[in-house]
Amino acid sequence: xxxxxSYLEPSSFSKKLAATIIIVYTVxxxxxxxxxxxxxxxxxxxxxxxxxxxxxxxxxxxYVNLFTNRSRQSQEYLDxxxxxxxxxxxxxxxxxxxxxxxxxxxxRYSNSMIIxxxxxxxxxxxxxxxxxxxxxxxxxxxxxLLFFILSTRMFPPIAVAVPIFIMYRKLGxxxxxxxxxxxxxxxxLSLAVWLLKGFMDEIPKEYEEAAMIDGYSRLQxxxxxxxxxxxxxxxxxxxxxxxxxxxxxxxxxxxxxFNAQTAPPFIPTIIGEGGLDWPAIGAGTTLFLLPVMIxxxxxxxxxxxxxxxxxxxx
Amino acid sequence: MAKIELKNLSKTYNKKIEALHDINFTIEDGQFFVLLGPxxxxxxxxxxxxxxxxxxxNGSILFNDEAVTEDQPASRDVCxxxxxxxxxxxxxxxxxxxxPLRSPMRKLPEGEIKTKVENIASMxxxxxxxxxKATQLSGGEMQRVAIGRALVREPNLYLMDEPLSxxxxxxxxxxxxxxxxxxxxxxxxxxxxTHDQAEATTLADKIGVLKEGHLVQIGTPEEIYENPNSxxxxxRLGSPKINILPGTLLGMDDVPTFGIRPENITIGxxxxxxxxxxxxxxxxxxxxxxxxxxxxxxxxxxxxxxxxINETINFDINNEKVLKFDxxxxxxxxx
Numbered sequence: 001x002x003x004x005x006s007y008l009e010p011s012s013f014s015k016k017l018a019a020t021i022i023i024v025y026t027v028x029x030x031x032x033x034x035x036x037x038x039x040x041x042x043x044x045x046x047x048x049x050x051x052x053x054x055x056x057x058x059x060x061x062x063y064v065n066l067f068t069n070r071s072r073q074s075q076e077y078l079d080x081x082x083x084x085x086x087x088x089x090x091x092x093x094x095x096x097x098x099x100x101x102x103x104x105x106x107x108r109y110s111n112s113m114i115i116x117x118x119x120x121x122x123x124x125x126x127x128x129x130x131x132x133x134x135x136x137x138x139x140x141x142x143x144x145l146l147f148f149i150l151s152t153r154m155f156p157p158i159a160v161a162v163p164i165f166i167m168y169r170k171l172g173x174x175x176x177x178x179x180x181x182x183x184x185x186x187x188x189l190s191l192a193v194w195l196l197k198g199f200m201d202e203i204p205k206e207y208e209e210a211a212m213i214d215g216y217s218r219l220q221x222x223x224x225x226x227x228x229x230x231x232x233x234x235x236x237x238x239x240x241x242x243x244x245x246x247x248x249x250x251x252x253x254x255x256x257x258f259n260a261q262t263a264p265p266f267i268p269t270i271i272g273e274g275g276l277d278w279p280a281i282g283a284g285t286t287l288f289l290l291p292v293m294i295x296x297x298x299x300x301x302x303x304x305x306x307x308x309x310x311x312x313x314x
Numbered sequence: 315m316a317k318i319e320l321k322n323l324s325k326t327y328n329k330k331i332e333a334l335h336d337i338n339f340t341i342e343d344g345q346f347f348v349l350l351g352p353x354x355x356x357x358x359x360x361x362x363x364x365x366x367x368x369x370x371x372n373g374s375i376l377f378n379d380e381a382v383t384e385d386q387p388a389s390r391d392v393c394x395x396x397x398x399x400x401x402x403x404x405x406x407x408x409x410x411x412x413x414p415l416r417s418p419m420r421k422l423p424e425g426e427i428k429t430k431v432e433n434i435a436s437m438x439x440x441x442x443x444x445x446x447k448a449t450q451l452s453g454g455e456m457q458r459v460a461i462g463r464a465l466v467r468e469p470n471l472y473l474m475d476e477p478l479s480x481x482x483x484x485x486x487x488x489x490x491x492x493x494x495x496x497x498x499x500x501x502x503x504x505x506x507x508t509h510d511q512a513e514a515t516t517l518a519d520k521i522g523v524l525k526e527g528h529l530v531q532i533g534t535p536e537e538i539y540e541n542p543n544s545x546x547x548x549x550r551l552g553s554p555k556i557n558i559l560p561g562t563l564l565g566m567d568d569v570p571t572f573g574i575r576p577e578n579i580t581i582g583x584x585x586x587x588x589x590x591x592x593x594x595x596x597x598x599x600x601x602x603x604x605x606x607x608x609x610x611x612x613x614x615x616x617x618x619x620x621x622x623i624n625e626t627i628n629f630d631i632n633n634e635k636v637l638k639f640d641x642x643x644x645x646x647x648x649x
Contacts, residue, residue, distance in 0.1 A: 206396050209367050212387040213394045214463070215417025228404040 033289070040282030047278040061095075062279025064088045066105050066270065066287075070097040105284060108266040113291065114177050115262055116246040119184035123241045124234055126185070127192025128200075132222060134193070135200035136208075146197075149190045157187050158250045168255055175259045180252070184245035192237050199233025200226070235302035239295065246292050263288050315503045316470035317343045318364070322373035325359055333359040335527045337373070341471070341520075344501040346494075348514045350538075350550050351524035357507040360524070361473045364505065366390050377470050388419060393464035395474040400460035401448035407459055408444040411435065414467050434462045437496070454485040461489075465496065472504045478513065490516060511551050515539070523547050545643040548573050554601050554612045561638070563607060564631065569646065573637040576601065576614035584630025590623050604629065 010018075039047050041058040070092055081098070084090040092099050130149075134142060164183065165174075173179030203226060211221035227234070253265045267284040270277055323337040334356045341347040349357045362368040364375055366387035374383045382390050393414075401410050411431040415422045422430075435441040438458045443451060451459065457477060464472055478486045478493075494517055497504055508514055514521055515535040522532045523546075531538060531547045542548035548556050554576050561569030581602065588606035600619040604611045604627075613629065621627065638646040 206398070206400070207402060209365075209387070210394065210396060210400070210402075211413070212367070213365055213390075213392060214414035215388045215391075215419040217386070217388060220418065225402055 036282050036289075037286050038282075039278055040286045042279050042282075044277060044279060047282070059091075059279070060088070061091060062277070062281075062283035064091055065277050065280040066283040067103055068092070068099045069101050069103050070095075071100050072097050104266065105263075105270075108261055108263045109287070111177065111256075111260055112246065112262040112264075112288070115180045115184065115260070116242055116291070118177070118181040119188065119245045120238055120241040122181060122185040123188035123192045124196075124238050127189055127196050127237060128227065128230065128234065130189075130193045131196035131200045132226060134197050136205060146194070149193050152186075152190045161251065161254055164251075165254055175256050175261075177260045180256065180260055180262070183251060183255070184241075184248060188241040188244055191240060195237045195240070196230065196233050199230050203229050231302045235299040239299055239303075242295055243292055315343050315468070315501065316378045317341065318471055318503065318505070319376040319379070320360075320364070320373065321376065323360070323363060323370055323375065324372035325356075325363055325368060325370050333527055334363070334370075337527075337529050339522055339529060339532055341503055341505060343503055346497055346504045346506065346517055346519045348518035348521045349505065349507045349524055350509065350511070350514045350521050352509055354526070355524040356527040357509075357524055358475055359527075361394070361475050361505065361507055364390075364471070365392055365394050365473055388417070391469045392471045392473055393467065393469045395460050395464050395472070395477040397476045398480055401451075401456055401463075403448050405448060406444070407435075407440065407446050407448060407451070410448055410459055411444075411462050411466050414463060420467075430466055434466045437465075438462045438492075454481055454489070457481060458489070461493070465500070468500075470503070472502055474504060474506045476508055476510075477506075479508070479510065486513075493517065511553065515551060523550055542573075542637065543645045545571065545573065545639050548637060552576075554614060556637075557611050558639075559609055559611070563609060564636075566638070569638045570641050571639045571643070573639065574631055574635060576612045578632040578635035579611065579613045579629055580632070581613055581615060581619070581627055581629045584628045586630065587626055587628050590621055590625050590627060592623065593619065593621060595619070 038054075038056075040062045041060070042053070042056050043059045043061045046053045046056045047062075068088070073096065075096065078093060078096065078098070081093075084093050089099060133139060134146060139145065168174040168179055168183075171179075173182070207225045207229065208218070208221040211225045212218060216224060247264065248262075249264045252262045256262065256265070263284070267281060267288065270280045270284060318341040320337050320339055323334055324332075325334040326332050337356075337360060339347075349360060351357050359368065363370050366382075366385060370383065374381050376382070377390070402413065405413065408431055411434060412427050414420075415427045415430060431444070432441065435444055438461065440455060440458055440462065443455060443459075448456065448459070457480065461474075461477060464474075478489055481489065490513060496502070497517075506513075506517060518535050520532060521535055521538050523530050523538065525546050531543050533541070535551070538547060539551045542550075545558055549558070552575055556573045556575050557579075558571055558573050561567065561572050564572065566572065586606060588604035588611065591603040591605050591610065594601040594603075595618060598617070600615045600617070602613045602615060602619060602621075604613060606629075611629075638648075640646050
């Protein structure tokens with residue numbers, strides 16, 4: 001019998017059990033995602049074939065269709081054209097079509113980027129300032145204000161869609177980047193304030209007091225000493241805010257049509273010949289997944305660093 | 315360095331709890347001033363008021379005869395060594411030491427910062443740790459860096475809030491000696507807070523004794539020890555503790571209480587007799603506890619003392635060293 005382990009350490013059986021559960025969960029979670037990625041590399045026929053094809057010949061048709069607008073032409077017309085110059089033109093020609101121009105996807109995608117990162121930055125920045133104030137200063141009616149901030153999340157945001165729609169039309173904020181950034185920031189802000197306040201409370205006020213005595217103003221001390229130590233909380237908050245504003249669908253459908261439309265309402269509108277172009281939709285969702293994934297991976301090391309938080313003895 | 319004056323300083327927390335009451339004292343330029351008192355006496359609050367971290371309700375604070383009462387902490391140009399949470403954990407030791415010099419108020423050139431940091435580091439024997447993260451230091455090293463961060467600039471005043479209390483005994487002693495040497499060499503003005511009497515007597519030029527927000531006595535360590543103005547002050551200094559006994563024990567019916575320090579009692583001959591309760595040999599001295607008319611009296615004897623418990627012996631009290639106190643514990647001075 002192995003008697004060397006400490007009483008506090010879990011037994012090897014429970015470790016194995018935990019690992020098994022995690023692996024099973026991961027596999028279940030990954031099935032739809034990997035199916036989506038696979039679909040993006042299929043051609044239109046193999047994407048809808050029955051029984052579903054697990055092994056297939058990979059094709060970039062989905063990605064080409066995602067980024068281009070095409071029109072079907074007669075064989076005589078295609079023959080009269082000069083030879084295709086690029087591989088994607090050739091691919092489109094083989095489907096008896098020609099490229100008529102770029103699709104709107106890139107524009108929608110960059111709208112998502114601008115609005116997603118813009119509102120994440122605004123929520124975290126404003127949230128950090130508010131959380132610091134709530135954590136350090138004697139704010140009149142502090143508890144009531146904090147409850148009020150929390151209460152803005154007690155109903156689904158879409159419940160106020162109609163007033164916001166009317167308000168945005170009157171203010172000229174409909175279908176603008178600024179309007180969407182403000183909207184997502186407002187929705188995320190309560191979460192940001194509450195999350196960050198917890199982290200700010202954990203930071204001993206001696207640090208910024210020391211900085212203030214060392215010749216810095218309170219605001220300088222906040223940026224030099226408090227913010228770096230709140231990195232863990234900022235990373236966690238940023239990920240939550242980013243995921244919300246990146247994935248948000250309902251408001252985006254309601255408030256944006258052309259100028260500021262984000263990717264989520266755009267992707268389902270991709271229609272191919274004779275129905276939905278599943279490889280193109282797969283390609284769109286795969287590309288749509290990437291930024292949040294990369295963002296989370298980059299910030300992950302700050303999340304892990306939370307374990308070693310604090311350099312001083314308590 | 316500067317001369318620091320506190321005039322009628324009062325501070326109340328939340329309009330209810332009185333932390334400081336009418337505090338008046340002056341720290342001369344180059345003086346090592348120690349505030350002594352148990353926790354809750356208002357020592358730290360005094361430091362925080364001087365540093366500008368707390369707003370005061372009444373009175374004024376003067377640096378070199380100029381009022382700084384309304385100034386921001388940064389512009390008062392003082393240093394503060396905290397009891398704990400002393401280093402910025404996200405910086406290296408070098409960055410921690412350079413931080414005050416990089417302040418927008420000073421804006422020293424990088425070369426000058428480097429020289430200053432390296433000088434301080436070698437003085438505090440932490441040169442080999444400059445590139446370490448603050449989190450990778452031992453408790454003693456952390457506190458030395460914290461003291462170094464204060465010493466790296468030449469402020470009006472150093473404020474130190476029990477800087478050695480979180481260290482082990484050996485380290486505390488060596489840092490205490492180091493600190494006194496540094497202070498003498500730099501001719502620094504230091505206001506130091508402690509509840510440790512050994513630190514107070516070894517470091518201080520002057521001691522101020524605080525009791526529940528009142529400054530009850532100021533004097534040199536000798537004055538506080540030899541000539542305390544109350545029972546409270548007499549109990550702050552001295553180890554083993556002063557004996558506080560009813561006056562009737564010595565036939566002084568007009569004196570409610572008197573105090574006599576253990577080293578002012580001699581054993582062997584004398585006109586009182588008592589039973590030995592315990593003998594504690596501390597090496598250089600021996601502390602003997604006596605039962606005298608149902609009162610415990612501690613006696614300190616130089617060197618070793620051979621006797622046994624429950625033995626009855628004679629002892630004598632040095633009457634010149636008897637401190638008499640009235641009903642409220644205030645000193646009764648002989649006319």
